[in-house]
Every structure is written in structure tokens, then in C-alpha cells.
Amino acid sequence: MSTEPPETAEDAEEPGTPAEDAQVSEAAQVSEAEAELAAQRVERERIERRKAEREGPIEAGGKLSGAAADLLAAVRAVESGEKPATTVFEEAGPAPRRPAPEPVRRAPEAVPGPVVPAAGAVEDVRGVLVQGGAPEGLAVQAAGVFGDEGADVLRADPWQLLRVPGVRPEQADGFARALLGAGAGPDDERRGRAVTVxxxxxxxxxxxxxxxxAALVAALGRQGVPEPEEAVQNAIAEGDVLVFQDAVGxxxxxxxxxxxxxxxxERYALAEESLADGxxxxxxxxxxRDGADEGWERAAxxxxxxxGELIRAVAGHGLVLHTGGEASLAEPAALVSAARGLGLRxxxxxHGPVGRARFAGLAEGAGVATVAGLLSGAEGPGRDADGALDVDLLVVLDAPQLDVETAALVAESLPDGARLVLAGDPGVLxxxxxxxVFADLLAxxxxxQIASRRPDPGPLGELVSGIGVGELNQVAAPGKEVVIVPVRDAGEAxxxxxxLVADSVPRAIGVPAEETQVITPGHGGAVGTRxxxxxxxxxxxxxxxxxxGFDPGDRVAHSPAPGRTLPGRVVRADGEGLHLECGGEEIVVPRERVESSVRHGWALTAHQAVGCRxxxxxxxxxxxxxxxxxxxxxxxxxxxADRHLSVVHGVEQALPRAVAEVTAKPRTTRLPVLLAPQVPVAEG
Known part of the structure; x- marks a missing residue:
């Protein structure tokens, strides 16, 4: 059996992009992303709970029928204590649904180091993997997932191998058949639960x-689970997943x-509930009112x-949304300056260091951090005794890039009475x-909601504004601000x-190669980033x-955690690792992390480029x-692009068709429903 590494969230978002081709190293350690999550857990434990108890679930369900109605009735019966799980789900003896812990806000102290599995545990897991025909290279990663009891976990339930990133159901099936023999059938309850997760x-x-x-049941059917509704019921009864009932219409x-x-x-569902509460x-x-109403009005x-509209809105509200393109950043900058003038913190x-530097240039003298640095405590104002950020006003730029977990941490980290402004361009990925989060809040x-009336200037601003409303317009570009370069095939592209990068743009536009960025749809393919x-x-x-594969002077993209890309360049390499310069900071990537977290960066995907210009x-x-x-x-x-855009164009009419017809892929979320009973709809 061979395994593929996990698709990144970016690859999942951008169709047609293959998963990354990296092998799991024997020396792999817990990633920076996992360490950050561990730090967040510690921080959450230290924060005093401030939110009120949520009201009970919506009593509804009259429109449901069939398996969905049966499932809803079963869940209600189990959660109310009317019937034990064994009676409702007709199981031999599953564990009752575990109570979900209420998330609380976090504080930054006491960050634990990476948890490295014991050598004995790794060897035990390796033995089970070899017995089941799985790659030995998964041993360290699997031991990190399952801990010291990993070997026993995999022997008892081979389909738990699906919890290791990159493993697919057909691979876990082969592993289970090797360990269990004829007993490893598609109707095994353990398989149904694992595939559900x-x-x-x-x-x-x-x-x-x-x-x-309905979507989950259909997907289980496509994965060969014979009784998909029952598989979901089992997963709910075992506490592997949570079920919700949201009123519609x-x-x-x-x-x-x-x-x-x-x-x-549980991880994402509770983050979304915590975000709604925050x-x-x-x-x-x-x-x-800060005793400064007149000051706010003078500033506005x-x-x-x-x-001025933004300043007035922030003066009287705890949460404000601001939308606009790059030129509109001058408005949050004016707000920051006004609030500082009133003596507020x-x-x-x-989103990243490039955006941080650009905004710092607009809001001179203001405190500007990255979102990740602010939450980790590496940047920003620090925390008070309750674990809340020492701020009266926080302005989060690039707000469309906030995923639900990060947004929840931001909201939880603010003290009572603080103001939060989420600002960004709703047209980006x-x-x-x-x-x-940002789209849900706008809806x-x-x-x-303050919409900027400050358009991005010039032919590029005109082009992008048209795209935002579904029109690919031909714009006059007397200074070669926009150039179309038609190509026939991949080789020519x-x-x-x-x-263009090495010769035409430097010569005709005056922008050197090191300041020109290539953006392409995916990592793989004949014209991908690789x-x-x-x-x-x-x-x-x-x-x-x-x-x-790297040399000093190489442009790179460093990904310390999923969803975060830091463009930079290689400074040098030594025994410590690869030394990078990213956004004016030196970062050392350990040797064992280079392959998994550093790519060459002359060419990026659009998701990697968000937050930069x-x-x-x-x-x-x-x-x-x-x-x-x-x-x-x-x-x-x-x-x-700030000054110049070249489009290497090989898709013919697919480009205007995509701009006119292909909007963002739908995402299923609960945030608007969770906010509805807690927050009145704003006027205007």
C-alpha cells in the first residue's frame, strides 16, 4: 500500500490541483501548526469564561421524514436522557455521547514544546504498519496521532489509520484486510465510523x-458504506461527530x-459556536462612550x-465591517490615527508580514502585527491578567482570510467593551x-457595514473593479499597465x-525580476508552480x-502552518537549517522541516499570494x-499587481465565462444561524 500526503486546504479550494508529493520523514517532528494548536489549548484553559450560557436547541423537526427524522428523534432521546444510546441506536454497547467542552478564551503564556512520541511507541506502531502492509514511513506520524497506545489502537481498529493525514479509505481497507483477514468487510461498524470522520x-x-x-450520507454511499445512515448514527453515539438542527425559513x-x-x-463546530458568542x-x-463623543465626531x-463614516460607526458600535480594495486601506488607517489621538489602545x-508592512506605512506610528503573531503573543500589545488583549480597538485587515478557528480566537481574546473592525476585500478568495466568516457576517x-467609496486607481483598478461585478472589460492602458500575451500550449506558456519575468517586464516596465510575481492556478500540471x-x-x-534543492538567493514560499504563506528568499544554509528572509525577518527552518514547508516562490498560487502585492x-x-x-x-x-499586470492567456473564452458565471464555491457553515437569536439585525 502506498499513501499520498494530505491535500492542502488550498488544493481542496482550487479544483484540479494535485496533492503535494512529499514523503513522510522518519525524523518528522510535530509541525509548527500542531505546536500552535497545543499552545492555543493551554491558552484557552487560562482564560476566565465570560460568555453566558447558550439557550437550548431549536425545537423543530416537523418537516423531516425518513432516516433524518429517525436520527433527529434518536439524538434528542439520547441527549435528554430519555433513552440510553444502546436502546436508540440498537448497538451492543457503545459509549455514550461525550459532553462537548465549552470553548473559552485564551492567554498566551506557557507554550508547550512539541510532543514527540516515545521511541518504543514508534517501533510498536512500525511493527503493526509492516504487518498490515502500510509504509514504515508513517510510523512517526501515526505514533504522534495515537500516542503511546498507537499500536493497540490500530490492531483493535485498523480503520483508525484514516486519522493519519494523507491516508485514503481504500488504503485503510487494505491495511484492515491484512490485519483482520475475512473479518474486514465494508459493513464493519468501525469502518463506517472512521469513514464518516x-x-x-x-x-x-x-x-x-x-x-x-443528506450530503454526508450520499458521500458515505460513494465510499462503499452499505448502511450510511446507520454509520452516522454510530459515529454520533460514539461521540466521534456532533449533530445539529438549525431552523431554516x-x-x-x-x-x-x-x-x-x-x-x-467537534473542533470546527465548537469554534463556530464560540465565534458567534464572542x-x-x-x-x-x-x-x-469613552467620555470622548466630541472627539470622535471631530475626527469623523x-x-x-x-x-468619516467608518469613524462614526466605530464610535458607537463594538463590531464594524469595512469593505474595499487596496486604496480603501487609507480609511482604517485614518480610524487608527483618530482612535490613537483619543488616547485609546x-x-x-x-494576514501576513507584507500586509503588515504596507499598513504600517499608511498608519505611521501605529502598532501593526500579523494575526498569527498577535494570537501567539509573539507580536502585539500583550495580555491582561484575564488573558485578554490589552486593546480598546483592534482592526483586522484581510478579514476574508479568517477561518473559523482563527476568528474565534480573535473574538475570544478581546476584553469586554472593546471594539473590533474587520476590514477586507470581499472579492478575493x-x-x-x-x-x-467575513462573507457570513456581511450576509x-x-x-x-461601511463600504469604501475609494476605488483603486488607474487601468488596473478599473479592470479589477469590473471583475468584481462579473465583467471582464477591455481597459485603456497607455502605460502598458495591462498586457495580454496569448499562448497556444503549455510549453509556450x-x-x-x-x-516576461527575466526580460520584458524589467526592460519595458522598469520592474526588476525580484519584484515581479508569477501567479498560476495550481502546483501541479504542465504550467503549475513546480x-x-x-x-x-x-x-x-x-x-x-x-x-x-535550494541555494542562496532563491525566492521561496515558506508555509509554517496551513493557510499561512510567507514569501521570502534564501539567505544561507548551515547546520541549524535553511535561513530565510521573510518580510524583513530572519526565519530558520530546521533541516527536517524544509521539504514539507518550503517551496520555491517565483511562482505562487492565488491563495498563497493573498495578503501580498x-x-x-x-x-x-x-x-x-x-x-x-x-x-x-x-x-x-x-x-x-500595483503597477503592471501581464496575462499569459491560453484559455480563450473560458476566462470571461469564469468571471461572469463561476462564483465562489459554496461552503456549509452555521455562523449566521448561530448569530440570529443573539444579535438583532442591523439597520441600513
Missing amino acids: WLLEQAALAGHTVLEM EAGEDEERPVRVLVGL LARLVNSVTG ASAEGSA VWAAA WSVGPGR ARVCP VHRTVQ VLNAALKERLNPGPGRFG WPAVVAVLPGDAVQALSRPWVYTAFSR
Whole structure:
């Protein structure tokens, strides 16, 4: 049996992009992402709980029938204590559904180090893997997932191998047959539960926080689970997944309000509930008036246009949304300056270091961090005794990039009475992680929304504005701000891209190669990032690649955690690892982490490029990229350019069709429903 590494959330979001081709190393340690999650757990434990108890679930269900109605009745009976799980689900003796812990806010101290499995545990797991025909290279990763009892867990339930990232159901089936023999059938209850959890993990990679029951049941059927409804019931009874009932629409006469039944993993479902509680706390809090009403009004009156509207909205509300393109950043900058002038503790946070530097240039003297640095405590104002951030106002930029877990941590970290502004461009790609927080909040209309009237200037601004409303307009570009380069095939696309970066753009536009960014739809394929980066390295920085394929001077993309990409360059390599310069900071990537977290970065995907801008961008649209194109992808790629955009165009009419017709892929979330009973709909 061979395994593939897990698809990144970015690959799941952008169709047609293959999973990464990396082998699991024997020396693999717990990733920075896992360490960050561990730190978050410790931080959450230290925060005093501030949110009120949520009201009970919606009593509905009259519109359900068949398996969904039976499941809903069973869940209610188990949770109310009327019947034990064994009676309702007709099982021999499953464990009762475990109570879900209530998430609380976090504090930054006491970050634990990576938990490395004991050598004996790794060897025990390796033995079971070999017995089942699985790659030995999974031993360290599997031991990290299951702990010291990993070997016993896998022997008792071989399908638990699906919890190891990158393993697919057919591979776990082969492993189970090798261990269990004829007893490993598709109707095994253990298989149904494990595949249910695996499908919800795959849904999270595609951006969903939950799945509708019908969609989950259908997906289980496609995976060969003979009784999919029963498999979901078993997973609920064992506490592997959570079930929810959300009201939709309005009730008719003498009828109950219809509901939809949703199933989700505890991690994302509770993060979404925690986010709703945190946002409701901000919306409903009394912002204190600060004794500075006149100061707010003077600041608003002196600001221009929608900047004044933003200042007035923030003066009287705990949560405000601000939308606009790159030029609109001047308005949050004006807000930050006004609030600082009133003596408030103010910080801003951007998605990455490039965005942080750009905003710091607009809001001179203001505190600006990255979102990850703010939450980890590496950047920002620090925390008070209760674990809350020492701020009166927090402005989060690039808000569409907030996944549900990160957004929950932001909301939980704010003290009572603080103000939160979420600012961003709603036209760009959504977050790599699950959820569509900014879009859900815009749709829910639970707080003031200030739309900037400050358009991005010039031909590029005109082009991107049209794309945002579904129109691919031909714009006048007297200064060669926009250039279309038609190509016939993949080979020509690669050749012309290298030519543009290395020669044409520097010569005709005056932007050097190191300030020109290539953006392409995916990592794989004949014109993906791998092929383009290899060609660009050969032309711009050839070398032996003695350190994992990298040489000093290489442009790279470092991914310390899923959904976070730091563009940078290689400074040097030594015994410590690969030394990178990313956003003005030096980062050392240990040798064993280089292969999994560093790529060459002359060419990026649009998701990797979000939150950054470059003087020149070469957007590559090869013929095999048609399925990956959408309006948000085109909008994101084209809007990364400050001065010049070259479009290597090989998709013909698929480009205007994608802009006009292919909107963002739907994501199933609960945030608007969770906010509805807690927050009144804002007027206007």
C-alpha cells in the first residue's frame, strides 16, 4: 500500500490541483501548526469564561421524514436522557455521547514544546504498519496521532489509520484486510465510523464547518458504506461527530419551523459556536462612550468621505465591517490615527508580514502585527491578567482570510467593551481553513457595514473593479499597465512567462525580476508552480541546490502552518537549517522541516499570494487551468499587481465565462444561524 500526503486546504479550494508529493520523514517532528494548536489549548484553559450560557436547541423537526427524522428523534432521546444510546441506536454497547467542552478564551503564556512520541511507541506502531502492509514511513506520524497506545489502537481498529493525514479509505481497507483477514468487510461498524470522520475532515479542507446530513450520507454511499445512515448514527453515539438542527425559513400555519440536520466535527463546530458568542458579546456590549463623543465626531468630520463614516460607526458600535480594495486601506488607517489621538489602545493585524508592512506605512506610528503573531503573543500589545488583549480597538485587515478557528480566537481574546473592525476585500478568495466568516457576517447584517467609496486607481483598478461585478472589460492602458500575451500550449506558456519575468517586464516596465510575481492556478500540471519555479530558477538563480534543492538567493514560499504563506528568499544554509528572509525577518527552518514547508516562490498560487502585492504580476492561465478558474480566483490574481499586470492567456473564452458565471464555491457553515437569536439585525 502506498499513501499520498494530505491535500492542502488550498488544493481542496482550487479544483484540479494535485496533492503535494512529499514523503513522510522518519525524523518528522510535530509541525509548527500542531505546536500552535497545543499552545492555543493551554491558552484557552487560562482564560476566565465570560460568555453566558447558550439557550437550548431549536425545537423543530416537523418537516423531516425518513432516516433524518429517525436520527433527529434518536439524538434528542439520547441527549435528554430519555433513552440510553444502546436502546436508540440498537448497538451492543457503545459509549455514550461525550459532553462537548465549552470553548473559552485564551492567554498566551506557557507554550508547550512539541510532543514527540516515545521511541518504543514508534517501533510498536512500525511493527503493526509492516504487518498490515502500510509504509514504515508513517510510523512517526501515526505514533504522534495515537500516542503511546498507537499500536493497540490500530490492531483493535485498523480503520483508525484514516486519522493519519494523507491516508485514503481504500488504503485503510487494505491495511484492515491484512490485519483482520475475512473479518474486514465494508459493513464493519468501525469502518463506517472512521469513514464518516474522514469525510468531515475532507469537507473541512474544502472550507465547510459542517455537512448537511443528506450530503454526508450520499458521500458515505460513494465510499462503499452499505448502511450510511446507520454509520452516522454510530459515529454520533460514539461521540466521534456532533449533530445539529438549525431552523431554516419560516413556519407555515399550524406547522413547525423547518430545520436542516447538520453533522460536524467537534473542533470546527465548537469554534463556530464560540465565534458567534464572542461576536455577540462585542455587538451587544456597551462601548462605554469613552467620555470622548466630541472627539470622535471631530475626527469623523475631519476625515474624508467613507473614512468619516467608518469613524462614526466605530464610535458607537463594538463590531464594524469595512469593505474595499487596496486604496480603501487609507480609511482604517485614518480610524487608527483618530482612535490613537483619543488616547485609546489601538492595534491593527494583517494576514501576513507584507500586509503588515504596507499598513504600517499608511498608519505611521501605529502598532501593526500579523494575526498569527498577535494570537501567539509573539507580536502585539500583550495580555491582561484575564488573558485578554490589552486593546480598546483592534482592526483586522484581510478579514476574508479568517477561518473559523482563527476568528474565534480573535473574538475570544478581546476584553469586554472593546471594539473590533474587520476590514477586507470581499472579492478575493476565502480563507484556506474552514468557514466563510467575513462573507457570513456581511450576509447576516448584525452590525454596521461601511463600504469604501475609494476605488483603486488607474487601468488596473478599473479592470479589477469590473471583475468584481462579473465583467471582464477591455481597459485603456497607455502605460502598458495591462498586457495580454496569448499562448497556444503549455510549453509556450512556460517560455513566455520566463521571458516576461527575466526580460520584458524589467526592460519595458522598469520592474526588476525580484519584484515581479508569477501567479498560476495550481502546483501541479504542465504550467503549475513546480514547473514554472524550476524554469525560473534555471534562468534567474541557477545552482546545485545543495540544501534540499535550494541555494542562496532563491525566492521561496515558506508555509509554517496551513493557510499561512510567507514569501521570502534564501539567505544561507548551515547546520541549524535553511535561513530565510521573510518580510524583513530572519526565519530558520530546521533541516527536517524544509521539504514539507518550503517551496520555491517565483511562482505562487492565488491563495498563497493573498495578503501580498507586488509592483508587477504575471498571471498565467494555461489551457489545462479552465476548471480551476473562477471570479474570485481571477479577481485575487489580477489585484495583486500595483503597477503592471501581464496575462499569459491560453484559455480563450473560458476566462470571461469564469468571471461572469463561476462564483465562489459554496461552503456549509452555521455562523449566521448561530448569530440570529443573539444579535438583532442591523439597520441600513
